[in-house]
Amino acid sequence: MRTVFINTLIETGKKDDRIVLIDADLGKAGATASFAQTFPERHINVGVAEANMIGVAAGLASVGKIPVAQTFGCFASRRVFDQFFISVAYAHLPVKLVGTDPGISAAFNGGTHMPFEDLGTMRLIPDLTIVEPSDPVSLAGLLPEVLAQQKPAYIRLYRKPLPVLYSEGEPFQIGKCKVLRQGGPNSVLLIALGGIMVQEALEAAKILEAQGISVTVIDVLTLKPIDAEGLLSAMKNARAVISCENHQIHGALGSAVAELMAEYRIYKPFGRIGIRDEFGQVGTEQWLKEHFKLDSRSIVEAATGLLQK
Amino acid sequence: MTNEERLAIEAFAREIRIHTIRAIGTLGVGHIGGAMSIVEVLAVLYSKHLRHDPKNPAWRERDRLVLSKGHAGPALYSALALRGFFPLDWLLTLNQGGTRLPSHCDRTKTPGIDMTTGSLGQGLSAACGIAYGNRLDGLESYTYAIIGDGESDEGQNWEAAMFASHKKLDHLIAFTDYNKMQIDGYTQDILDLGDIEGKWRGFGWRVLRLDGHNVEALDSAISLAKTTRGQPVMIIMDTVKGKGCSFAEGNLGNHNMNVTKEQMEVALAALAGEGREGK
Numbered sequence: 001m002r003t004v005f006i007n008t009l010i011e012t013g014k015k016d017d018r019i020v021l022i023d024a025d026l027g028k029a030g031a032t033a034s035f036a037q038t039f040p041e042r043h044i045n046v047g048v049a050e051a052n053m054i055g056v057a058a059g060l061a062s063v064g065k066i067p068v069a070q071t072f073g074c075f076a077s078r079r080v081f082d083q084f085f086i087s088v089a090y091a092h093l094p095v096k097l098v099g100t101d102p103g104i105s106a107a108f109n110g111g112t113h114m115p116f117e118d119l120g121t122m123r124l125i126p127d128l129t130i131v132e133p134s135d136p137v138s139l140a141g142l143l144p145e146v147l148a149q150q151k152p153a154y155i156r157l158y159r160k161p162l163p164v165l166y167s168e169g170e171p172f173q174i175g176k177c178k179v180l181r182q183g184g185p186n187s188v189l190l191i192a193l194g195g196i197m198v199q200e201a202l203e204a205a206k207i208l209e210a211q212g213i214s215v216t217v218i219d220v221l222t223l224k225p226i227d228a229e230g231l232l233s234a235m236k237n238a239r240a241v242i243s244c245e246n247h248q249i250h251g252a253l254g255s256a257v258a259e260l261m262a263e264y265r266i267y268k269p270f271g272r273i274g275i276r277d278e279f280g281q282v283g284t285e286q287w288l289k290e291h292f293k294l295d296s297r298s299i300v301e302a303a304t305g306l307l308q309k
Numbered sequence: 310m311t312n313e314e315r316l317a318i319e320a321f322a323r324e325i326r327i328h329t330i331r332a333i334g335t336l337g338v339g340h341i342g343g344a345m346s347i348v349e350v351l352a353v354l355y356s357k358h359l360r361h362d363p364k365n366p367a368w369r370e371r372d373r374l375v376l377s378k379g380h381a382g383p384a385l386y387s388a389l390a391l392r393g394f395f396p397l398d399w400l401l402t403l404n405q406g407g408t409r410l411p412s413h414c415d416r417t418k419t420p421g422i423d424m425t426t427g428s429l430g431q432g433l434s435a436a437c438g439i440a441y442g443n444r445l446d447g448l449e450s451y452t453y454a455i456i457g458d459g460e461s462d463e464g465q466n467w468e469a470a471m472f473a474s475h476k477k478l479d480h481l482i483a484f485t486d487y488n489k490m491q492i493d494g495y496t497q498d499i500l501d502l503g504d505i506e507g508k509w510r511g512f513g514w515r516v517l518r519l520d521g522h523n524v525e526a527l528d529s530a531i532s533l534a535k536t537t538r539g540q541p542v543m544i545i546m547d548t549v550k551g552k553g554c555s556f557a558e559g560n561l562g563n564h565n566m567n568v569t570k571e572q573m574e575v576a577l578a579a580l581a582g583e584g585r586e587g588k
Contacts (some may be wrong), residue, residue: 020445041445044476052434052468059438062416062424063446064369067438082428083465087435091425092417 001195002031002100002137002159008143009068010038019147020060022046022069024053029159030070030100050075054083054095061093066147073099073156074106077118088152089125096146098155102132102194103246104288105158106280114280119193120251122154123224129153129174130224134198135165138221141172149174162195165219177227178219179234181205187214188303189238191231193223193253196285197244197273197294204299213303226256232264240269240306246294249274269306273299310525314357318524320584321351321391323574326553327580328387332403334573338413339403342563346488346521346548347376347455353527358535362395365527366420372450373423373439377432378457378486379413380565386419394421412434419544430463432456433483437473438542440481451535454483459491462500467512473541474513481541482534483514486521488550492564509543521546522553524585555579 009288013019013035021035023045046053050071057067069076076084076099078272088095099118103182106114122130131153133139139157146153165180170307172178181187181202192201205215218234220227235241241261245253254272261270275292289295310318325348333339355361362373383403390397395409400407409418413560423439426432436454452506456466473481485505491538493499502508509516515537519526527546534542550564551557556572 020442044471046468047475049468049472051431051465052472054438055431055434055465055469056438056441056472058431059375059424059435059440060442061438062373063434063439063442065442065445083431083434086428087423087431091415151485 001136001139001157001162004139005143005157006031006035008140010035012144012147013039013042016063016066017042018066020044020065020067022053022057022067024048024050024071026071032070049084050080054080055087056096058087058091058093061095062206066094066096066098067122068098070098070100072101072106072113072117073115074113076154077115077121081121085125089128092150092151094150096153096155098157100157100159102156102158103165103196103275104280104285104292104294105160105196105246107285107288110282111280116248116275116280117251119156119223119247119253123252126291127220128224130156131174131222132156132194133221134195134219135162137164137166137168137170138172141170142174142221145172145174146271156194158195163199165198172221175222175225175227177221177230179216180188180219181215181217183214183216185237186239187216187237188307189216189234189241190215190244191220191241191253191257192217192244193220195248196246196289200289200294200296200299201244203296204303207296208303213307220253223253223256226260228260231257231260232266235261235266235268238268240271240303242271242273242306244273244299247274249276253300269309271302271306273302310527315525318352318356321356322348322524323580323584324391325352325384327386327577328390328397328400328574329384329533330554330573332383332387332400334568334570335401338567339383339566340565341378341554341557341568342490342550343378343457343486343488344381344556345552345554346486346550347381347384349522349524350455350484350527350546350555351384353524353531355388355392357528359453360450361392363421366384366394370448370450373452375426375432375436375439375452375454376414377426378429379426379432380403382410382412382414383421385414387420389421389535429457429460430465433466434468436481436483437469437478440478441476443480444478450480452481454481456483456485458485458487458489458496458502461485461502470509470512470514474508477539478541479538482531483541483543485543485545486548487545488548490550490561490564494561494587505545513541514541516543516545518545518547521548553580
């Protein structure tokens with residue numbers, strides 16, 4: 001995914017010389033060397049100084065640049081929340097903040113580096129765009145859209161490879177979800193955000209279908225503004241709804257879905273897959289997925305549980 | 310600087326003080342201390358150094374000012390209004406609901422405000438980004454930043470300090486308003502800045518120091534700073550918090566204080582008297 005990210009940034013950067021990439025000593029992790037080689041003047045490494053990175057990005061944006069600031073999601077959110085809130089969002093400056101290694105993908109870096117709360121905090125920032133692409137095609141499709149918006153954004157980026165879900169040329173729009181798998185009427189609706197959870201939801205759908213339970217899977221892609229229209233229309237035809245996120249169930253996708261259902265009076269069985277008020281810890285991604293019950297088996301259990309109620 | 314020029318800038322400074330005290334006094338409360346201590350640097354910048362066009366605040370080639378100590382906004386608003394960025398009567402809307410002049414600087418609300426500030430410690434980084442972006446575009450524009458001494462406690466300033474010298478941002482000229490006071494007391498008692506000149510020099514900046522209420526000294530220092538190449542410049546201004554405002558000057562509680570109508574009138578009368586005497 002990081003290669004797709006940087007190649008898309010380079011391609012967009014060739015057409016638009018306003019794009020400036022800023023690293024905070026994580027350029028190697030983000031594989032930003034190719035951007036730096038292509039546009040040496042438009043790549044800045046501020047060192048291990050994330051607060052300054054956000055301020056420099058804000059200043060660049062105020063003179064017409066489109067700064068893309070990249071660091072681990074834990075630092076992009078927890079460490080510089082006030083800088084991003086005041087110098088960027090409150091100041092209405094179009095800085096694009098990229099938080100990599102979301103949730104359990106921080107794996108061996110463990111609890112200190114594992115952002116289970118970045119989306120929740122970011123979602124509280126007024127008028128911020130928040131996207132989490134789920135595969136290489138959606139990343140390549142959404143990134144230019146985010147860069148073109150004259151407003152700030154948070155891009156939650158999984159760095160490692162992910163299977164391709166969409167065909168080349170599939171159009172993507174900020175604020176629009178995608179139905180990845182259409183179940184029959186009265187199916188179980190899995191609303192998933194991010195590569196890891198979309199994969200688990202698709203796997204869970206296969207298992208449930210084998211048990212005779214029809215499943216619809218939605219790839220959320222944009223957390224904010226949430227695609228209320230797309231989600232509500234799917235919810236209306238569902239017999240149960242489950243949100244799936246690599247994040248705390250509070251504050252981000254689980255909350256957004258619950259709010260929609262409550263406000264629009266969709267009284268259906270509802271469950272949330274995600275972190276339940278815990279800190280992160282070390283482990284392989286697979287171990288963490290099972291430990292925190294983000295895996296397909298846990299989704300299947302949640303679905304069958306809801307249907308038995 | 311000719312005597313005539315000096316008198317004109319001092320008169321401008323007095324006007325900034327009068328309008329700022331009236332704005333805060335009319336409201337009854339405000340950050341008077343730190344607004345008063347930066348009046349002379351604002352007067353010098355907007356009289357002869359900072360390239361600006363009140364009719365076109367978004368002029369791309371303009372010089373920019375980041376008032377990192379955003380709570381001193383009322384002083385800057387007075388300077389901008391006097392320069393014609395917006396009508397003087399806006400000044401009396403300070404902090405009223407729906408105003409375009411909030412307590413802390415907001416680039417989205419006020420013509421002439423180049424950066425949103427107020428959460429201390431963030432402005433110098435933004436000034437670095439502006440200076441870097443202008444250099445990318447091949448502009449000779451200068452970026453000015455004013456930070457507070459209390460604000461210098463914030464670590465982000467020192468991240469920005471390293472960045473600016475590493476990137477040789479020689480069109481970045483910063484000022485420290487060294488009025489020796491912060492909210493809870495004297496800076497030397499709360500968190501001593503120690504060898505403040507040595508600190509900035511150690512971070513790779515050219516350092517100048519002067520009396521921040523002396524317009525001639527400010528003019529010379531800014532002229533010198535503009536000719537500096539290869540490094541950013543920090544001008545440390547020894548100032549007095551509340552300077553020139555009878556009820557605030559020297560008062561340790563003047564950071565954000567209540568102001569009565571009587572206090573305001575006495576302060577304004579004193580300044581008007583100074584103006585008549587041509588001080």
